[in-house]
Amino acid sequence: MFCSEIIETKTTGMNKKSIFYSLLAALLLCCCKPTTRHGESQSKAESTDSVTTGTASKQTANTAAQIYAKQQIPVLCYHRIEDGKKGDYTVSKATFTSHMKVLADSGYHSVLPGQLYDYLVYNKSLPAKPVLITFDDSRAEHAAVAAPVMEKYGFRGVFFIMTITYDKKNYMTKEQIAGLAKAGHTVGLHSWDHTMVTKYKEAADWQKEVAEPKKKLETITGKPVEYWAYPNGVFNHAGAQELSKYFKLSFSLSTKRDSVVPLQTVRRIIVPECSPQSLLKSMRKNF
Template sequence: MKINLKTTAQSLFTAIFFAFTLISCSNNQAKENAEKLNTSIETKVDTAQQKPADAKTILARREVPVLCYHQIRNALASDSKRAGDDIISPDKFRDHIKMLADSGYHTVLPDQLYNYLVFGAKLPEKPIMITFDDTDMDQFTVGNATLKKYGFKGVYFIMTVSIGRKGRINYMTKENIKQLSDEGNTIASHTYDHKNFAHFTDEDWKTQIDEPTKKLEEITGKKVEYFAYPYGVFKASNLHKLKEHGFKAAFILSTARDENYPLYTIRRIIDPGRYSAKNLYYSINKSFNKTKS
């Protein structure tokens, strides 16, 4: 048998070259993974060692846009004029979320926002938070499905009295809430039955705050550390109690923040069903781009 030495040498060289390339790529990937891990660890250590920002510093930070949604459905003739602000059609909701994705927004969750406000941690470019109040089923079937399409995550403020209820409006089940949590969304508190925070009695801190927190933690297996006020209404003299009951931050609507407790009066705006995607983009920039970077 005649052996072609030239061809054999070329084949051997090629095999060695690809082996070397493979090893090199593997080493580079391992290095990149290690660097990412180290960066993650360093960030956690730095955050733990930093002194938390005071209220004045938190208020001076540029606000992150936070959107609020309630019902994602088509409006009915029987709906009141006031209810129209809380209703957005599925088609419009999808258009608005697509606009956010196309405009380069990246969703953030409450822990990220908290670390930014308190420790100055970095956020992705064009951060935005998308929140849902009241536990409506359409937030799961339409809201969550749409967010997933664009790689977005959301915050679901749950009113626990409604879990699993069916009727003119259907509400999310325990299984839905658990799935949202398992998929990386944040489950947070919105009281037991939507009682106005400004009217809380001593007993309400158990029935409207502690018991709903416990129930949500049993469903998700995770701590519940964020709260949204029903109607967006708060009472300044009670804000300190939220921290005492385990909350790291709380969300209002578009009224002014409290100068002493800015973490417990983080602003949101409602995305009304009458808005076009262009209207929403304008509203976000008008409402949240006033404070300093």
């Protein structure tokens, strides 16, 4: 309705005083009505919306105590995947394949460290029966054997790299590492030469084992390297605190977590040569 139409309607059967106030109200209504959201008016409105949305989307991070209290999820750690070898750190190719199959058949869903971080820190939901599948030591078969088997079942994993091993016999090439990142897997750091964190005494040690390798690995993958696996699974409180300056999450082995820095002491279990059902039993027992 135009302003003139409003005025005409209001004047019928009214005295002059009523007409005056009606006219004043109508003029105020027309003149003060917001303009369409274009140009400057639109920018201001969008700015307001942006501020409101930003405020609403801000999340409060959990405290260390809250993170420590959250339910842990199964985190598996593989090393060698090789036929004809024996040892606690070696599984055959057939065994690894059977492990991935039983996880898929049992309804497990692989998650990546970023999802675990959001779950621990911001209470984001995880898929039903989550499992994190990790690999240490940069072995060539991780790219040649493990990744294709996992991808067959719709899984993605985390590959922790010792950067001293680049392009060496039995270890991944830089191209394979980059390929894993491109395929949707996560690439993390496992130190430069597998020296334990408990032996880092000087600033130079941290540069050599953490800062410089992290930067080089990021150059190879083209992505931030935000996750760490402790050499030999060993950590101390001081080391865990220092690693929080570099990584969102750090992964140990079966050692008890540090309640002050739980994000830097996420537990894993080493997967040995075992039957698929033994793997499931171990997961239920340990997590």
